[in-house]
Amino acid sequence: MDPLDRLRGPVPPRPHDARAIAALAANPGCARRAVLDAAGIDKDATATHLGFPAPFGQSPFAITRGNAFEALVKESGCAELLRMLRELLGLPIAQAAYTDLGDVGGNPSAHLRHSHTRGLLDRAARDRDDAGTLYDHPLLRLEIAGQSAYLEPDVVAFQLGGRFHIIEIKSFAVVDGQAEPDKVAAAARQAAVYVLALRNMLQELGHDPGRVSHEVVLVCPENFANRPAATLVDVRRQLAVLRRQLARMTRVGSIVDALPPGLTFDLARDADGAPTRPVAELREAVRGVGARYAPDCLSTCDLCLFCRDEAAAEGSTDLLGRQVRDALGGVATVPEALGLADGSLPPGEGQEEIARLLRLADRIYAEVS
Amino acid sequence: MSTAKPPAQEAAQVVDAVLADLPRHRGVVVDSPPGAGKSTLVVRAAGHLAATGDPLMIVAQTNEQVDDLIVRLAEEHPGLSVGRLSAADYAVPRRVEGKAAIGTKLPDLGDPAVVVATADKWAWAGGRTWPWAIVDEAYQMRSDKLLRVAGLFERALFVGDPGQLDPFSVVDGERWAGLSWDPLQSAVAVLLRHNPDLPVHRLPVSWRLPASAAPVVSEAFYPFTGFRAGTAPGERRLAYTADGMRTAYDHALEEAARSGWALYELPSRHTVRTDAEAVQAVAVLATRLLQRAPVAFSERGERPVTADRVAVGAAHRDQVAAIQAAGLPEGVTVDTANRLQGREYDVTIILHPLSGRRDATAFHLESGRLCVLTSRHRHACVVVARAGIPELLDAHPSAETVQLNVPVKFPDGWEANQAVLAHLSKHRVEAAPLR
């Protein structure tokens, strides 16, 4: 049995979507997360069963708004989108066409839809006439740690001159040319996943992967209106990070090999899907793989509250943030750092310096406060 | 990039192309990688422009750079009249004496063919416009400084090194991000965003970096443009005339003499920034280096490497202070990357910015910082670091934000660090236990 399957238990691996793949780089130093991700384990369900449900939620207003905006952009065969692309990429209006790749009929499997996308894009790449075409509802595929992840970019545009551009539609606003930097970053990371998947596909088909542009088109509402505006975003850096993380995923094996042979994160779901695994047992299992908690996890990982609780119980200085930990010269626990500061703990080897600094801080603090 | 041509010829062709472009364009940009003859170009262009009879202003960024330029101008163009605008409390260094008319205001200078001053000083000059300007170290000049002086000239040559540290500010400049005139970007960036058609030339040969260093620095920090060394492998040589003691320090110094690089690696540990062991290792290496009485052989002949030809570099000011306190031989320069920009030495000893860190910050990863530190030497560079930097890079979370309409900067600090480290690992010398 594949060790990753054993870790996950008898449930299908949770499919990775582009957002999940983009999030792989959020904390690559965390072995716990790497193992759970590689095994395709449902971290949200795991966290909930452990009693630490993920503190994320999306407002229905945001979801409605996102859908409404995407619908608006794609209205009448992406008419609005074509208008913007004409300006941004020089897509000639007369020749622009629209193809809905989702139009396969019936209720097709992801595999079938992907083949359809693959076939049509292969033809498009082969076809050297200058027709600019918008491809809606494409389905791409990316291999993640030996599993196929199917990915659904918003639109792929095929531009004049044979270059493909990924189009990412987001409902956050661009006001006077600026948007919230973390939202743009998230969009860029996600778009980079599509760029890579499309490049891989072209390569498999024998085309030049460089025909997929590293400049993606970000479509957002402009200022305070519903009117969409397009901006080119260069995702080369995100692509480099993504490649690194995917390469790391294949190396997760060395962590897995070092785990105790019987270890599993199986939730032991009953016939109704309710987890029956004793919580204490699951907790021990999860603790069997070391985490590297940082406060940034609170916005990026489903398990964050569990790991924070664990770090607090261990008195880990990680709890206070990377900068504090760095300022403490790597002293791992709060009692240790405090002991060094008040002199009650003699410094261990290599701790003389931070001990001196902490004692000085302690003295000055006492002197002035 | 063709390597068929001799480097001197290749470089000369670029300089000729730059000079030919000057009258044809309002601005000309020359990218100069470390030690590629930027000052030579500036001095040559100054002579070229002055020969037309038009007055010329030269803008540099620091008083030291202004003084250096005046000395070079006097050497190359002894007949050229030069003026230096300076602050009232400027003390004229010996090397500048008699080489330029010095004054706090333009009228004090007479009417020299060339006037040199810092950007800050030029900003107060006013009163007349100049047909020509040369802006030196233009990548280290902030856009807002250029705004204060650009009205003074009609046309300009901008020269600088794009791989070094970007200008910065203590205040958050987010509100200007994406603007083509963002005051926090470099002078060259603002110039090219408004005048994208201006010619950009690249000096192709580093005369400073030896054949052992040019490819490493070029690949890590100038991945798209590249440059090569002006000297062939083996043409530069470093030898010690005093015997060593077979310590790890000596091994590191010998490795550096042999290959141009050494990584003196201390055991992996998370430390405070002023890691005492690393600081001590840097100081001992500098001391031992000079004790071994090194001699440099190069195209300039055979010269002893004296203390003034050795520099120690670090990322933070407190590290510099700690190294100073640890005791360096008299005359050895020690400074932060920021302040070592534009300087040249025979041998450098640097404290790796990521040594002993548990997490890398954007500051530590900034490619320009490592680029400055690893590109100051003519012969050899010894890097002192704790083991564990590859693991740190591997675990580095990628959470950087993205601003719309801000050009992406290359190289990425992570990749540049990785490239340098991969090379250094071939020249690793394990530190001896200290106690």
Add this chain to the structure above:
Amino acid sequence: MSTLAALARLRALRDGTAQRLATVRHVHLSERPMVLIPLRLAGEAAAPLAVMAGTDPAHPRLLVVPQPRDRDLRFAFAAELAELLLPYIESLQKDTETVERRGAEPYERCVDAPQLIVPNRGAAAFVQLLGRSTRFRRAEGPYAVHASVPLLGRWLTFLAQRGRHPGSSLMPAATEALSLHWATGQSALEDANLASLIGWIDPPPGMTGAAAARQAEDPLIWPPAGPASDPGFDAEVLAPAIRAYEETRTEHAEARVREAVRSQLEPTWRLMWRAVGLLAALPAGPGCAGRWEADRAAFTSFAAQLAEGAPPQPRRDGAVGAASRLARMERAQASYDAQRAYDDPLVMAGYRLTGEAFTGTVAHADPERTEGEGRGRKLRPLVTVRTTDPVRLAPGTRLGTPERRGQQAELVAIDGEHVTLKIVKGMGRGMAATPGAVPGVGERVCYAALLDDFQPPAALPPPEETPWTHGGPPPEYEPPSDEEPDEEWS
């Protein structure tokens, strides 16, 4: 993060309560601040859902947009907000004082200024967006709004922009102001939650800060301080209430939305006044008054611009405007950093720890020492200070001292625990030091490589002379055209 701040967080964790990072208050507190808590509709750029605001803790005003996607309702809300905010602002313009200036005409400055306290950085950014979305509106033409709306937009823009000016107290964010003065036992990221931050600083009786902070993360007990509302609340309470309003448009339905929103805002309202109280309990640092004076001058000058009919603030700074603002901000930042250290030994402690400042006792003083010959002879008193602080300063470094503001010294040498410096500025004219200007033997002194030294930068060109390197002169301001479908605030 300084080691001192890191240690303070460790101690907070140990003691279960926040630790002081400042001995005095570095934010000016108005006698009559206005607390303003905005909420926006999730997923929308600038669709306000509600604002709770006021100057009286007992009487918050609640303004609600029962259907935030309705443009008319939003502008009605903006007019209401103007009605609340503008009288407060205008009342502060009445009393002025005459300020004498050397080499310039005296001018009039308001004796007080508005202070808008918002919960967090997000709220401040949202106020700026509200300002952006209203200041270009017009009272006439096809998309006319109430005349107060564009005026409100300009004031909100002014306050939000000034809020980012280093050392300004016109629009502080509560979380930032509190974090400046207290270290908690959690991360800086978690400190952005106002309820949990106050939980650490001022836990309820019988509860540790840690426990209070954890409890504060439960949105059912402590709804988020905005500008985004809790997604669970949105789904279960707000969405049905708005839907009901949308369907019936009755007063009853409106009241349902209003009460739902009130339940989310009231806890934060109380927290905000606790934040004000916590800050008010600290004695004001000496530098606060001077910085508030600068705020008052900025306020006065902006009011005058409005009175003269100046156009609304541009969407983005032009090249010259950006450079000039940057210069002002950099100067203010340097001055703010120095003043806080000079005003507060606990802030100075951070610099002492990194070796950029030191405290010690004068071991030797030569107040009459001079340098140079003849006419160039200058008074340069020499002082040697004995200190156990780890001084890491290079000879030649310029130093200032909290004991004698305006005085400057230069580091001469460090020899073990003895630091020798010479005083180069601010010790009196002539060949004899002013009595008391040179510290005497045995005096406790502090010197720091921090100067609050005003050096005006060179002038910038006027905007119409923006050089070719920066895009040339910008186009002149044009008022928005009548048909502007792309700015419909929808």
